[in-house]
Amino acid sequence: MRAFAGVTDRDWYQFLSNQSGLDEVNFWQPSGGSIFRSLAPGELFLFKLKKSNVIAGGGFFAHSTLLPLDLAWDSFGVANGAASFVELKRLIDARRETKPTDMNNYMIGCVLLSQPFFLPPAEWIEIDWKSNIVQGKGYDLTQEPGLSIFSQIRSALTRSTAQASWPSLIQDLPQDPRERYGQPVLVKPRLGQGTFRVLVTDAYDRRCAVSNEKVLPVLEAAHIKPYVVEGPHRVDNGILLRSDLHILFDRGYLTVAPDLRLEVSNRIHEEFNNGQAYYDFNGSPLRLPRRPEHRPSAEFLQWHNEQVFRG
Numbered sequence: 175m176r177a178f179a180g181v182t183d184r185d186w187y188q189f190l191s192n193q194s195g196l197d198e199v200n201f202w203q204p205s206g207g208s209i210f211r212s213l214a215p216g217e218l219f220l221f222k223l224k225k226s227n228v229i230a231g232g233g234f235f236a237h238s239t240l241l242p243l244d245l246a247w248d249s250f251g252v253a254n255g256a257a258s259f260v261e262l263k264r265l266i267d268a269r270r271e272t273k274p275t276d277m278n279n280y281m282i283g284c285v286l287l288s289q290p291f292f293l294p295p296a297e298w299i300e301i302d303w304k305s306n307i308v309q310g311k312g313y314d315l316t317q318e319p320g321l322s323i324f325s326q327i328r329s330a331l332t333r334s335t336a337q338a339s340w341p342s343l344i345q346d347l348p349q350d351p352r353e354r355y356g357q358p359v360l361v362k363p364r365l366g367q368g369t370f371r372v373l374v375t376d377a378y379d380r381r382c383a384v385s386n387e388k389v390l391p392v393l394e395a396a397h398i399k400p401y402v403v404e405g406p407h408r409v410d411n412g413i414l415l416r417s418d419l420h421i422l423f424d425r426g427y428l429t430v431a432p433d434l435r436l437e438v439s440n441r442i443h444e445e446f447n448n449g450q451a452y453y454d455f456n457g458s459p460l461r462l463p464r465r466p467e468h469r470p471s472a473e474f475l476q477w478h479n480e481q482v483f484r485g
Contacts, residue, residue, distance in 0.1 A: 177218035177320060178235075179301070180285070180310040184223055186255035186265075187230060191292035193252060198366030199233060199290045200250045203283030204269040210238040210285045212312055216363055218324075219287050222310065228298040229323065233287030236363040237373050242279040245390060249368040286372060288363040297330035299323060370407035371395040377463040378414035384436055384455055387416045394420045398430075398474040410471040413460070422452065429483035430475050434460045441484045 180201060190199055201219065203210070213219060213235040220232035241249070243266065247259045256262035266282060293299075301323065303311070313320030365373065374395035381388045396415045399405030413430070415423060422428045427439045438456040442449035462469050 175217070175315045176213060177220055177232075177313045177315055177324065178212045178310055179220040179222040179229060179313065181224055181308060182221040182230070183255075184225075187221055187223060187292070189255050189257070190253070190290065191231070196253055196290055197288065197364070198236070198250070198253055198369050199287050200246060200254045200368070201285040201287055202246065202254060202266065203285070204266045205271065206240050206281035206283050208283065209240060210283060212310070218315070218327075219285065220323075220327075221292075222301070222303065223298075227301055227303040229293075229301055229327070230295075230298045231290065231292040232327070233290035234363045235285070236288045236365060236369050237286045237376070239284050239286075239372060239376055240281045241284050241372065242390065243282055244279055246282060246284055249371050251368075253366075253368060284372070286369045288365060288369060291331060293327075293330050297333065299326045299330065365407040367401070367407060370409075370412060373409050374412035374414050377409050377412075377465065377468040378461065379464075381414070381461060382416045382419065383413050383460045383462070384419055384458065385416050386461060392417045396420045396423050398470060399477045400424070405474065408471075409463070409468040411474045413470060419452075423478075424482075426482045426484040428452070429479050429485075430460060430470060431479070432472065432475065434462065434470065436460065437483070437485070439484045 182201075190196065215234075215236055217235050218232055219235045220229045222228070223230050243263060244259070246254060247262055254262050256265055302319070313323060315321060315324045363369075371394075375390075375393060380390060380393065382393055387393065393414055394417050395412045397405050398411050398413060401407065405411050413423070419428060422442070427442050429437050429439075431437045436455050436458050438449075438452050442452055460470070
């Protein structure tokens with residue numbers, strides 16, 4: 175059972191702590207040279223403030239990846255820690271060793287966190303920290319000093335009432351991480367919309383599941399069962415589709431059969447007297463994620479077949 179304390183820019187922290195209703199944040203790394211691999215999904219990522227030996231908040235690690243800057247903004251918006259794309263680019267440019275030549279699309283590292291929490295200053299947790307640690311430090315939560323840090327975080331969340339989401343967050347945390355010895359994570363992260371989008375994009379290797387298109391700006395994570403009708407932000411409730419295919423899928427002109435082949439409705443031709451480009455995909459197998467648990471759920475596909483598809 176681990177946690178990681180990442181050195182955190184105060185302006186980034188302050189901006190996000192003033193936002194309400196955040197269910198996810200992007201802890202970005204300006205260089206985009208490597209992917210964060212120090213935690214498993216569901217383990218704690220903590221905010222250690224720069225130039226102060228305190229932990230001021232954190233969140234549950236959900237995923238790490240490299241993203242073009244504009245896709246990071248499109249996916250997370252102000253949850254990147256900036257009020258606008260222009261401001262986000264300014265912050266990242268100021269921290270990059272090499273100035274970008276492309277206006278928007280250089281890669282940045284993204285550490286995606288769910289259920290973020292920002293402790294009031296009176297609850298900040300003092301820690302020992304060596305000045306030569308510039309990126310972060312890992313902790314074993316089943317032994318000191320990690321055990322004490324975890325206990326203080328849980329106590330601080332219990333005492334504080336600054337965020338309405340904290341009661342459910344506390345319920346997720348065990349009283350003692352040693353109670354879950356042998357289990358890989360503290361909790362199962364509750365994904366936000368942006369993290370769902372990125373996880374689905376990466377699960378499908380950044381290629382459309384139908385057309386094999388790999389131009390990122392036109393690829394979209396489609397919910398099989400929409401979130402507005404209680405479809406969850408889960409990878410097995412998503413399919414990566416080219417934008418036009420996503421629209422047709424959402425409107426019921428396309429669906430995925432139980433054998434994971436695309437089915438195209440006759441209504442396209444009947445209503446628009448066109449659509450051969452889409453009928454060419456009829457019966458073709460979906461290009462599936464490599465991990466079986468990321469593949470479309472039979473339950474959600476059945477819902478789409480019965481409730482949305484205009485066959």
